[in-house]
Amino acid sequence: MIILTEENTPLNIQTDFDILKEKRIMFSVFDCSLKDNYDFFFLPLIYLESHKTDIAILKLNNNLVYLPVNYKILIGERYYDKLENVSIFDCYSGIFSAICLNPINCYTLDFVKIEVVSILNDVIWFFPKIKNYNYIVYPIENKKSPKCILVANDIIRLPDELEKIDFF
Numbered sequence: 001m002i003i004l005t006e007e008n009t010p011l012n013i014q015t016d017f018d019i020l021k022e023k024r025i026m027f028s029v030f031d032c033s034l035k036d037n038y039d040f041f042f043l044p045l046i047y048l049e050s051h052k053t054d055i056a057i058l059k060l061n062n063n064l065v066y067l068p069v070n071y072k073i074l075i076g077e078r079y080y081d082k083l084e085n086v087s088i089f090d091c092y093s094g095i096f097s098a099i100c101l102n103p104i105n106c107y108t109l110d111f112v113k114i115e116v117v118s119i120l121n122d123v124i125w126f127f128p129k130i131k132n133y134n135y136i137v138y139p140i141e142n143k144k145s146p147k148c149i150l151v152a153n154d155i156i157r158l159p160d161e162l163e164k165i166d167f168f
Helices: 019-023 088-093
Strands: 001-003 010-012 028-030 038-046 049-059 065-069 073-078 080-087 098-099 110-113 115-128 134-139 148-152 161-163
Touching: 019 049, 049 088, 049 098, 073 088, 080 088, 088 115, 098 148, 110 115, 148 161
Parallel strands: none
Antiparallel strands: 001 010, 028 038, 028 134, 049 065, 049 115, 073 080, 073 148, 080 161, 098 110, 134 148
């Protein structure tokens, strides 16, 4: 899994284990636990969970993104105010667009088409432990100040719907 650090850079926790041992890492979440007070926060990366799962390779804006098929992604449309959670598994139809932003320096929401390219079976997946009603901010670009999508494990309780205004 790739997380957004407080330096506004992506960090791949699947492959960069040495960095996790050397210094304290903070990662970005979108917290929806308090109604009408949603916000982006940086939490310390204390607990990593892992399990074997099937991984979907998604194409978002010509970038390949790896996510478990049971994860949820926040989707929406440019001309519609409501945002919804959809399982990655349900994205095979190719009709969904993920919301895309950078929580540190972005002032508008963008929408990128979700295209499922392939599936990898039985991959060991590491991910940070988060609370209910929190999304993980997942960078889709490997550069400073990357565009990001919002994802969550399927066992995490999430709001049924959000509105674009909840981000500002």
